[in-house]
Amino acid sequence: xxxxxxxxxxxxxxxxxxxxxxxxxxxxxxxxxxxxxxxxxxxxxxxxxxxxxxxxxxxxxxxxxxxx
Numbered sequence: 001x002x003x004x005x006x007x008x009x010x011x012x013x014x015x016x017x018x019x020x021x022x023x024x025x026x027x028x029x030x031x032x033x034x035x036x037x038x039x040x041x042x043x044x045x046x047x048x049x050x051x052x053x054x055x056x057x058x059x060x061x062x063x064x065x066x067x068x
Contacts, residue, residue, distance in 0.1 A: 038062065 029037075039058050046053040 035062070 039055065039062055042062070043053065043055045043058045046058070
């Protein structure tokens with residue numbers, strides 16, 4: 001199996017990135033942010049050739065479709 005470039009070389013964590021991650025752990029996620037994240041996930045997993053699926057159409061569907 002070919003080596004992946006991300007695992008070859010310097011594995012020292014980026015200190016600026018580490019600091020940003022630690023700070024972000026302290027910030028609570030709102031329901032609106034979580035809802036938008038779900039919409040983005042659903043849109044991102046739509047088939048590439050599905051021209052009728054837009055982020056707005058996923059947003060509209062998310063208001064109508066409810067899981068029990």
